[in-house]
Amino acid sequence: MKIWLGAAAAALIFASSAAADTIKVGVIGPFSGPFALQGKNFKAGIDAWFALHGKSVGDHTVEVVYRDVPQADPAQSKALAQELVVKEKVQYLAGFYFTPDAMAATPLLKQANVPMVVMNAATSAIVTKSPYVVRTSFTTWQTSTPIAKVAFDAGVKKMISVVSDYGPGVDAENAFKAAYTAAGGTVVETVRMPLATNDFSPIMQRVKDSGAEGVFAFLPSGPTTLGFVKAFNDNGLKAKGVKLFAPGDLTQESDLPALGESALGMQTTFHYAISHDSPENKAFVEAAAKAISNPKELSFPAVGAYDGMYVISKMIEATGGKQDAEKAVEAVKGLSWTSPRGPVTIDPESRHITQTIYLREVAKTADGSYYNKEIKSFEKQGDPGLAAAK
Numbered sequence: 001m002k003i004w005l006g007a008a009a010a011a012l013i014f015a016s017s018a019a020a021d022t023i024k025v026g027v028i029g030p031f032s033g034p035f036a037l038q039g040k041n042f043k044a045g046i047d048a049w050f051a052l053h054g055k056s057v058g059d060h061t062v063e064v065v066y067r068d069v070p071q072a073d074p075a076q077s078k079a080l081a082q083e084l085v086v087k088e089k090v091q092y093l094a095g096f097y098f099t100p101d102a103m104a105a106t107p108l109l110k111q112a113n114v115p116m117v118v119m120n121a122a123t124s125a126i127v128t129k130s131p132y133v134v135r136t137s138f139t140t141w142q143t144s145t146p147i148a149k150v151a152f153d154a155g156v157k158k159m160i161s162v163v164s165d166y167g168p169g170v171d172a173e174n175a176f177k178a179a180y181t182a183a184g185g186t187v188v189e190t191v192r193m194p195l196a197t198n199d200f201s202p203i204m205q206r207v208k209d210s211g212a213e214g215v216f217a218f219l220p221s222g223p224t225t226l227g228f229v230k231a232f233n234d235n236g237l238k239a240k241g242v243k244l245f246a247p248g249d250l251t252q253e254s255d256l257p258a259l260g261e262s263a264l265g266m267q268t269t270f271h272y273a274i275s276h277d278s279p280e281n282k283a284f285v286e287a288a289a290k291a292i293s294n295p296k297e298l299s300f301p302a303v304g305a306y307d308g309m310y311v312i313s314k315m316i317e318a319t320g321g322k323q324d325a326e327k328a329v330e331a332v333k334g335l336s337w338t339s340p341r342g343p344v345t346i347d348p349e350s351r352h353i354t355q356t357i358y359l360r361e362v363a364k365t366a367d368g369s370y371y372n373k374e375i376k377s378f379e380k381q382g383d384p385g386l387a388a389a390k
Contacts, residue, residue, distance in 0.1 A: 022061045023316055026084030027095035027305075028077055028105070029120075033070025035222045037254060038097050038301050040292055042119060045305030047291035048284055053309075057316040062309075065090060069097075072166070072195065074104035081105040085112045091323050092117065092315070094308050097301065098220070099123040099167040106130040115325045117311055119304040123167035124385030127351050132325045134332060134351045136311055137304035138271040140172040140218060141385025143247035146357050146378045147269040148179030151214055151245045158186050159245075160212035162203055164219045165192035171385050172218035172247065178384075180216075188212050198224065200231035207237060214243040221249040221299070226258055233262040248273070248372065251362055252299040256370035263362045263370065271355050272303045272341040273372040284340035307339050307353075311346070350386050357381045 031039035055062050065088050067080040084090045094117040096102035102121040106129040118135040127133045163169035177187050189210045219225045232244055248270025288302050289295035311332050318331030333348035345354045359376035
């Protein structure tokens with residue numbers, strides 16, 4: 001496979017000495033299975049970009065080729081990335097909902113001369129695995145650090161941390177613990193759950209037994225987060241005054257109708273809310289809502305994908321459509337623009353996205369629907385996890 005990939009990459013480089021007419025972008029994500037909603041949001045964000053900006057960059061037409069990885073499966077992700085590069089001749093790889101899937105594809109980038117734009121996967125270390133990785137999403141260090149101070153300032157002095165046991169979960173645990181203890185709080189226990197956990201009753205019992213006044217939780221958005229919040233309430237923890245704090249994965253907008261009153265008042269910190277009040281976001285939400293079958297399913301991966309297409313468009317401009325991963329990545333280092341989420345910058349050293357993180361509270365509109373209401377901003381947040389990743 002290495003020989004085959006190497007020969008194909010060399011052929012691609014030679015063939016791209018002249019500008020291409022059609023430039024392919026390979027997007028890997030969960031388009032079926034339990035996390036299919038997140039893949040639908042990747043596609044909604046990409047379709048919104050095309051709707052608002054067209055499918056052409058200069059004289060070149062951009063074509064997106066999708067590949068499905070229903071749940072975290074690094075071997076399948078790597079195989080599909082190889083297929084996209086060798087058979088489909090994509091010039092860019094993008095998407096990647098789960099960290100293990102992104103990590104598995106990074107060794108291919110240099111040999112294939114292909115940049116990777118991470119539209120979701122949130123472990124800090126991904127950008128350190130290849131100089132050709134650029135992130136347009138967020139990291140769990142970035143979104144979990146501010147909520148620690150929010151919890152402490154709310155008078156919660158003893159917390160238990162409960163996270164899914166994989167890269168982003170470990171990052172979230174470490175981020176929260178570092179910031180919370182620095183503020184003066186005590187983490188009485190840390191719990192790491194298998195990624196496939198769906199019965200949370202034993203976890204809730206551990207929370208009760210810990211004597212903690214609050215819970216910090218991280219799970220990947222999807223059925224697990226919905227089940228966790230419901231279990232927190234069904235087991236009486238909210239009624240007993242135990243407070244639940246988390247990054248925004250736990251209250252993605254598509255889950256709010258099902259969570260209902262159980263999530264009302266819950267505070268999270270995150271890089272994006274669909275309710276964000278700006279002209280850029282209004283235009284984005286309108287276009288993305290048209291691109292997804294049910295507008296109520298619109299969620300945060302869509303904005304990572306939308307901004308990912310902006311970054312790819314700038315890479316195409318900089319290279320004149322030629323296949324040159326190094327030049328493409330160099331061109332977007334330090335790139336700043338106004339995203340639907342607010343002002344953002346690609347850090348020139350880390351290739352991670354610097355952005356505003358918002359404190360949001362689940363609120364109810366006059367017509368009875370639920371939304372994440374932005375109540376505070378933490379501006380120009382980088383990724384505290386990059387130091388830990390090195």
